[in-house]
Amino acid sequence: MTRTDDGHPGLARRSLLTGGAAGLGAAFGTGALLGLGGGLAGARALQPAGGETEPSGCEAEPFGGEVLPCHGAHQAGVVTPPGANIRYLAYELRDETDADALGRMFRILTGDIEGLTSGVAPLADPEPELAARPARLAITVGIGPEVLRRVAADPAPDWLGPLPVFSRDRLGTGYDGGDLLLVVQADDATAVAHAARMLDRDLASFARPRWRQHGFRQARGAESEGTTTRNLMGQLDGTVNPAPADEDFASLVWLGEESGPLAGGTALVLRRIRMELDTWDQVDRPGREQSVGRRLSDGSPLSSPPGSGEHTPADFAARDELGLSAIPVAAHIRRAHSSNPAERIFRRSDNYDDGTEAGLLFACYQRDPLTQFVPIQRRLDEVDLLNEWVTHVGSAVFAILPGFRAGETLGGSLFA
């Protein structure tokens, strides 16, 4: 873990908001983030109620009405700005959910997603006022191999199923696998809660809930620009991450034509990584920094001077004044590092803390988990100083479906 997050310098949240999204490809472009007008009949209460005057000067517009378009070559929620609140909702298909039923299910999901993410409540939404403030809601849909079997599409790719066993895994705590995944994220927890409830209700006749996980990251508007999010161990988490603008991003992350009906989608690996924060807190600062290979203060690699910043490349050959490796041989960033550029993954993790257990909802996107996530995790599973304080207690792999355009149905390629 601590291979997290999407906080690479090319994808700061504010720069997306202000038209800096030019390099992000077909999924969305300039002007993609729109303030929602008060078009909804029930949304009057969303206007200022009088008696309160805004102070003059620079005031941020409320972002509750902001919309992240759901249409595009790729689904929203993978490279679009991450929401401060996220829920992963996994389901098992009911026995009677055959290909026809799945077709209906995807049509219903399409309508729900188009409505909820645009702030115009779907017709069946009993609480349209809760839908009217989507706060950049994104709903991303993934499938397990069972969906492919039932629609009799091409055989599932090798990687779509349980990952190989890692020796330190302690799975079986209730957060493994699933036939269907919804990733619901927004900058407002109420928007997420409402969308999750709507989707749950509309899926009820097709699938049963299997597990759900809630995550969070720094609140929108709280952040300092250009700084990667910290995880609950205090680490800047996810410093090294491919950027959507990188030349090889598509070949690392988006499934290609060889993936047939999944082309334009991606493979998600979600790992629930429990942190032993009580014992972590007892380690002194140098000990913690040696375990990671970076300074806690600014994320600079131990191979560079303090203050050199998190984006200074780690020099794994550097020695300290005693002739020892500046970055210890078993430090997390050394073990996670690969010299093979094709072995990279696009990380996008969140913290979780349910009151009794805390850690990281480690999420990464890639073309092939077996050749990208697995070799990295094998090295970490074998040796990583951080292992004393982290345990993988949940694991799931889903094929994130390709994007869809207005007039199309999400998942339509499965039935083509």
Added chain:
Amino acid sequence: MTRTDDGHPGLARRSLLTGGAAGLGAAFGTGALLGLGGGLAGARALQPAGGETEPSGCEAEPFGGEVLPCHGAHQAGVVTPPGANIRYLAYELRDETDADALGRMFRILTGDIEGLTSGVAPLADPEPELAARPARLAITVGIGPEVLRRVAADPAPDWLGPLPVFSRDRLGTGYDGGDLLLVVQADDATAVAHAARMLDRDLASFARPRWRQHGFRQARGAESEGTTTRNLMGQLDGTVNPAPADEDFASLVWLGEESGPLAGGTALVLRRIRMELDTWDQVDRPGREQSVGRRLSDGSPLSSPPGSGEHTPADFAARDELGLSAIPVAAHIRRAHSSNPAERIFRRSDNYDDGTEAGLLFACYQRDPLTQFVPIQRRLDEVDLLNEWVTHVGSAVFAILPGFRAGETLGGSLFA
């Protein structure tokens, strides 16, 4: 329930931020909200990391560094701006925690609160970087009767203990009572998680966790000004609420000199109110509006025309064109209403949704729950159209301690 929130017009969050806090009394005043400088040695990463230029024009300052002072006649967290994320942490005292130990515990808590809320990590904080972005963190401490017994202070007030039994209560689900309460809230979930962990660790030798509850409300910056927060039933929740600027606010909410060591504190009633959202969703809109007595769209009372707004006073004598009560006789707002102005409470509730259960963390502050909350709840328990969809499954009463000033110790009056 749905008697919630603090969203009365006099306490909009932004007006506090911009110096509109003049009427709020001694607890805090103009200039109370300060941007935190980069004083912390480890906080370099909190500065923009270069390579990213802010677009010109109006841009909100990140609020992660904002501080809500913890010192004053009253503790922060009661009338100060509510955080988007909140945790209620209840503890049971260990057998060996005698008066001396409680004295030590309160001294430790004082230091933790002063440090964490000011963004300057307490010395013992192993993750000072996580403390550096408090995002208006407030930590509020309450006690049960056992603390008063152990410090051999005056006898506990009558109201400090379990509430009278209400016929519809279904308590015993694990969210009742407690000897000690911490209310931790901020606009950033990471700040809350970090503070909760620090406090938990420092309390470990004095007390055991009893229960914990997480709540949320609309994200900071998402809101439209002047609108009360919606609960998960879609209702504008907490429209009628005394305002800290009201002449009788102090006599309604803050404990007076007759309360001895608790003077300057207040009484908190916390009720976990489960919502049956699945069946609520099946009721048509008119049915839901009749149950509440207000329109879902804008919160206007059914006694006034649509669009008249949530702050139009309800006219309980009004009749519709058929001669029936415009606000049904068993509607929630009619049953909750009292003609006795001394029976009012200061509500400040949040939503909860742990994936399997959702509802409201109903919180209210007052001088005496037995004469303020209890008569209201008796009426609702007896008859309230909303009862079909809400059940109280947790209940606790705490004495929120008086405030403390710099150089003083929180809870010091208990030992005077």
